[in-house]
Amino acid sequence: MTTQQGTLRPAVSVEDHVLGPADAPVTLVEYGDFQCPHCARAHRVLPKVLKRLGDRTRFVFRHFPLGESHPDAIHAAEASESVAAQVGEEGFWRMHDLMYDHQRDGDDSLDDAHLIRYAGQAGADPSTVALDLAADTYEQAVKSSFMSGVRSGVNGTPTFFINGRRFEGDWTSVDAFAAALESAAT
Amino acid sequence: MPNASKILQPGTPAPDFSLPVTPDQRVTLSDFRGRPVVLAFYPADWSPVCGDQMVLYNEVLSEFHKHHAELLGISVDGPWCHGAFAAQRKLHFPLLADFEPKGAVARQYGVYREHEGTTERALFVIDGEGVIRWSYLSPVGVNPGADGILEALESIDARAHAGSPSDGA
Numbered sequence: 001m002t003t004q005q006g007t008l009r010p011a012v013s014v015e016d017h018v019l020g021p022a023d024a025p026v027t028l029v030e031y032g033d034f035q036c037p038h039c040a041r042a043h044r045v046l047p048k049v050l051k052r053l054g055d056r057t058r059f060v061f062r063h064f065p066l067g068e069s070h071p072d073a074i075h076a077a078e079a080s081e082s083v084a085a086q087v088g089e090e091g092f093w094r095m096h097d098l099m100y101d102h103q104r105d106g107d108d109s110l111d112d113a114h115l116i117r118y119a120g121q122a123g124a125d126p127s128t129v130a131l132d133l134a135a136d137t138y139e140q141a142v143k144s145s146f147m148s149g150v151r152s153g154v155n156g157t158p159t160f161f162i163n164g165r166r167f168e169g170d171w172t173s174v175d176a177f178a179a180a181l182e183s184a185a186t
Numbered sequence: 187m188p189n190a191s192k193i194l195q196p197g198t199p200a201p202d203f204s205l206p207v208t209p210d211q212r213v214t215l216s217d218f219r220g221r222p223v224v225l226a227f228y229p230a231d232w233s234p235v236c237g238d239q240m241v242l243y244n245e246v247l248s249e250f251h252k253h254h255a256e257l258l259g260i261s262v263d264g265p266w267c268h269g270a271f272a273a274q275r276k277l278h279f280p281l282l283a284d285f286e287p288k289g290a291v292a293r294q295y296g297v298y299r300e301h302e303g304t305t306e307r308a309l310f311v312i313d314g315e316g317v318i319r320w321s322y323l324s325p326v327g328v329n330p331g332a333d334g335i336l337e338a339l340e341s342i343d344a345r346a347h348a349g350s351p352s353d354g355a
Contacts, residue, residue, distance in 0.1 A: 005334050068244050068276050155329035156238035
């Protein structure tokens, strides 16, 4: 019980979904849920923040689906893993963007039929994604990401970690969020 | 800032209590003797931050259950309020009403906020013998997450395995 609370565990590795250079001085990790409205809001803030930092930041996304509150969130996370397994990391990020961009379209915008359609748009074979969802192929992978979040002190979605420490500041403002990353970069 | 000096510390026997969980049902701490109990004091039902904390614990409940631990949420809200809150957030664990006399249990644990009339945001992990093994006082605006609780439960398990054969089973 000596570990400090709110410390990222495990550290970022090749297992992660990463955008940006491996040697960037700042690593920003998000634990997110594709059906969480706050995460969708963060998704609109993040590109502006990351653009300001340029190649000084790498961004990592880990799954933290709150399945009791968001009934489609676990399948959404599994669908993104299915796409990543088929077409690689670029496909993962396309799927990630599509799900957040369409989250508010309607009550069913993240049901299996829609997830399979987005997966097709992200470059994956829709029938393989349908099979993976039915067979829960990526259930363990998503669960293990969730548990890494619990062990790291994730306290809701989204939770951000800057260079391994839980970020308690304001991520809703581009200026404030970018300033926090700037100070970690120096 | 919270006053960390008065919160009950590890090694202290957990004061027993009996509180309403619904308008006609009560929960008594000592009824759980033999397995760990997680007590999560939080300031109020419905505030968005609290919702996050209780919603998070609801999602992690199966991990607490792996340690045979019982999770009890406690605030000064009444049982009707707790009922509506638990139903709306689909919570699968009891919320206890430290409602009358107001905050009496929170005071015993050293986690009552006199000025606001609410409890602190504070966590206690109590072992099967009724002794506090871990306590944590969080700044009232910061959801403490579940990592500290899980580490405390693991360390209780480790003690039980290393300790007397009468433990565990």
